[in-house]
Amino acid sequence: MKFVDKKNKQKILGLTLMELVVSISLFAVIILIATKTFTKITDIQNRTKDEQNIEGDLRYAMGVFVDEVRAASLHPALDDTCGTVLCNSTYFCTLNANTILYLRDKNNTCVTYSLSSGQLVVDRGGTNYTITSNDVTVDSVKFLPSALSDRILVQLKAHGSSDYNKSISYQTAITSTQVRP
């Protein structure tokens, strides 16, 4: 739109209110889209990082767990010092709705796997070791030994620090060797 500068007697260019409103609206829309996209990207990055943390933590925890399970010894008869007497003559024994696992390792030490404040904890002969990091919260864990105690199924649900509504349900099984070639 043209305006007349009375002092200089020159025609100068300017913007009407409508042009300003349209431009600002367009700019606002673009900024909004850009912000939304940026937020989404950041959010995805955090979730991906969470997943990587969960994967790394669970991979480590499973590594520890698998080594111990494969070399587990039989609970001796009348063994009530590792779990309860219900554990007698089994390889794996669970309590508290399958959330605590008792086994005896290759040195016959009592080992307990359980969940404590969102972390997987191993108790070996009275000493506790945390095998998941603070970056990952384990919401639930279940140990399901088979009737013959020849394998154990592990089910767990975990989430990272950035998104509490998104969790990963991981399930796998480990067989203990009870046959000979």
Added chain:
Amino acid sequence: MIKSFWQKTKESGFSLLEIVVTLSLLAVSLVAVITVATKMLQIEHVTENDFIAKGLLIEAVELAEAKRNSNVQNDLIWYLGLATSTNNGDIYSFALDYTGTTSTAGVLPDAAAQLKYDDTNFYQLSSGTATKFYRRLISTYKKKTNVKDWLEIEAQVYWSDRGGKGNIQKLTTTIYQSQKR
């Protein structure tokens, strides 16, 4: 002289070419940003699903081994439930879960091999909501003179989701004829 709307001077607005170029640039940048966001979202899904699929693959192989172990422990035919005939090269394709449910299964995605999920039972074949994961085991019976028979087992997990349509992961193992300890 009063100029009509259609007779505006060049300075009074943008030419069609300017508008087209500006909008094209804007569209290209927006498309680029949105593509990056979409791709990241897809990668996030792939990472998560791959991780779960890996667990399910390991579980399948372990379940097959546990099945052989329990057959041996119970004085049953060692390959019961893992093979249907004992000619060299005979193939059996089946679905198996931790509850012991088995069924013959075809090429994935076969409905008979679709895993279901609920918070109580996690991944298995019988109850729960149908998931995106399908799993089967393919066993090939092998025999050789003067060597114990064995099964070559291939576990397959198929899932289809954003960014990973028809993704199949495989894991192979060998299970030998064994004896009671």
